[in-house]
Amino acid sequence: MSQEKLSALKKIIADYKSVIVAFSGGVDSTFLAKVAYDVLGDKAIAVTADSPSLARSELENAKKLVKQIGIKHLIISTNELNDENYKKNPTNRCYYCKRELYVKLVELSTQINDAINKKNNYHKENNFPNINCILNGLNYDDRSDHRPGNQAATEFQIKSPLLDAQLTKQEIRELSKQFSLPTFDKPAMPCLSSRIQFNTLITVEKLQQVEKAEEYLRSFGLYDIRVRHLGSTARIEADIDSLKIIQNNEDKIIEKITSFGFQSVEFAEYKRGSLLQIAV
Incomplete structure (x- = not known):
């Protein structure tokens, strides 16, 4: 069953043509980045958001993982701590964090696409593709979790291909092991x-x-x-x-x-x- 879902995932990603993967270095986003790169090659970019809420060890781990996968990697800064709604730490804090992340990812994709349209040196030096959509690592099991960040994903039209392919966490771990990804048994590491x-x-x-x-x-x-x-x-x-x-x-x-x-x-x-x- 998981192989059928993997095939479905590849088809979904292929239809996107070019993507940014919101990449934390966790189980789900690492698996997604691997499949996206296998399917799209240089038309997939992994982007990691760096802020004080990200442990330095996790940032270094993300850098190592993208090298193993081969996918192009960008690190951007997010400023969720500048948002008073986030700083107050309500139970829907993750909404404000994800909103900040998706604002920055949309800005990045717009910057890349504008550079391509203008054919300036930014595009030539970095060989970025025109970005069609942004992907997150939401999986099929996440539907029932307390995840306020999902609202932000909906607002910014972020795609969730693991969810669409109905891949569960366990299936993602099993497939990650088949792909020799070191994250196959990684514990959850929220911010x-x-x-x-x-x-x-x-x-x-x-x-x-x-x-x-x-x-x-x-x-x-x-x-x-x-x-x-x-x-x-x-x-x-x-x-x-x-x-x-x-x-x-x-x-x-x-x-x-x-x-x-x-x-x-x-x-x-x-x-x-x-x-x-x-x-x-």
């Missing part, structure tokens, strides 16, 4: 802002606290973890096996995490969407 308690202000300082804490925890071989920013408290969430490793190193972990500016540290089993349950 750093997703760690900050809803309806409390998002700041660069808080984002950096979370990033430093999670980077430190990865030094213990822990990857599917979250450091929730609950004001003065850092809540470390992980699966049971990871919590055992944390427990064995609890004193040094607490000492290190508090050195990043937290006053206390607590531990809990990881539950997706846990901050929604305590939104104030």
